[in-house]
Amino acid sequence: MIVRISDDAVALACGADAVAAAFENAGAEVQRVSSWGMQWLEPLVDIDGIGYGPVGVGDVADILAGKAESIGKIVDHPFIAKQTRLTFARAGKTRPTSLDDYAATGGWDGLNAARKMSPAQICETVLQSGLRGRGGAGFPAGIKWKTVHDAAGPTKYIVCNADEGDSGTFADRMVMEGDPFMLIEGMAIAGLAVGATKGYVYIRSEYPQAIAKMEAAVKLSAAMVAPFDCEVRVGAGAYVCGEETSLLNSLEGKRGEVRAKPPLPAHQGLFGKPTVINNVLTLAAVPWVLAHGAQAYADYGMGRSKGTLPIQIAGNIKHGGLFETAFGITLGELVNDIGGGTASGRPVKAVQVGGPLGAYHPVSDFHLPIDYEAFTAANGLIGHGGIVVFDDSADMAKQARFALEFCAVESCGKCTPCRLGSTRGVETMDRIIAGENVDANIALITDLCDTMKFGSLCALGGFTPYPVLSALQHFPADFGQPAAIAAE
């Protein structure tokens, strides 16, 4: 009998180490594996496929004696059974830094396939798969790779953007903590495709477990990916470094200020060299695409949103966690059917989709399918696939104020609309909340948002208006406005 317990950050934060120690003290063999992603059940204990959770130290004796209540077979749990796991196929099943486990579950198949192809063929395969950048912008990965492939120059770089700063997102963290070799394999494939032999993974400092796992995995897999060389770099607590040009400046040892584009990073990226910069989830999807073929990946999804998206269900939610599914599932299914509604048991008031720069959606938007184009049409964005649920105790004017405050704290300062607009926006929201000249101040903040949206250099200033204006549009009562304008 092997007792499997996750050692990812959520499990650790919920006391998994103490539970694992208690099993070991009772004479059981414990394996530390990746997380299934059912975070409300952490620490989740998996014994021969049967799950128990959340488990405390006091439950260990009962579980070993067969007297504890289980959740049944984990793979049959509705939260798992309803998913289509391509990127998270190993979640819950393998030891994160075990090369044996990785190789036994199809690891390196993608890289081995890529090694039999020409660089142009690899780029074409990624293009045909329809894989789009999972960081938020949704740009076709194959086009980015081909641009770098076609760029001249002896030195090129692969950069993995692991600066997952959006609240409500943790899929990058789970890849790095649960299946780090997959990310390294994806980067090595990108290296083959564009002719780069050096890769950097830029991980935010708020993720110490991910940093440790990636550093261990890089060392263990060095021979497997050689001559490609992968290196972990750690951020320093700047949200804006999730923006790709700011991240490149940070990697170069500079202030993480945004660069004007063009030139695109694909032409002049890290140290001025052609650079592929992709999100963790984009690169982590690549081994599957290469191993199974472009068409197999493109068969999932809807419209121009191909493949699967690891969706992160978070905030005030009963059953929160990682839910990977083909594009097309609706917001309402995710919140109500999969997530089970709010953790507090109160009605859902708003759902923020796409992180701090994403719109607040009312329940009347629950019909929206998770699809890049559908959310754009509804004045929102999918971003990195994070969904944060708020119950009816949320004050949306305060949330709008917070969006601006966050922008003020995290602005890199390079462009005026973001640097000044965010602070003036907080002041204006304070006046609205205090009931001063509400109509005039709402007109002012709407105008300010317009300036930020169209005048900012990057998405931080440019997208902060989404949470502000969506809160104002859908929840006017919280801004001291009559509900009538909500009809539009």
Place this chain on the structure above:
Amino acid sequence: MTITITEIAQRHRGREGALLPILHDVQAAFGYVSDDAIREIAHELNLTRAEVHGVVSFYHDYRTKPEPRPVIKLCRAEACQARGVEALAANLPDQSRVKIETVYCLGLCAVGPAALVGDQVHARLDADALSALVASL
């Protein structure tokens, strides 16, 4: 432990974009990045003091003054707000012994409110759990 700034800089010699790794190591060794450290790092990397100061002051992680108290980084981003962190933050425990700082997102967004102490993560915090955490430091 008597490592010098020069030794730390030497450790990273030849690395591309070495400044952030050096600053991380300096802060880990000394607890903060002093004016003297900035001067020495600038000398080692052939940068101006203004350039190094500009980088130190840009990033939230770097301290320019020592912090004698253990630091709890409490997440106050949206997902933890939705799970009640603001009520927790409105009645923080006494901070004479520990310092409670704000961080935006620890990636524990379905089990918040969450906090980070050093490399240790904590979740499902309520007033009692936070008080117990403070008492344990």
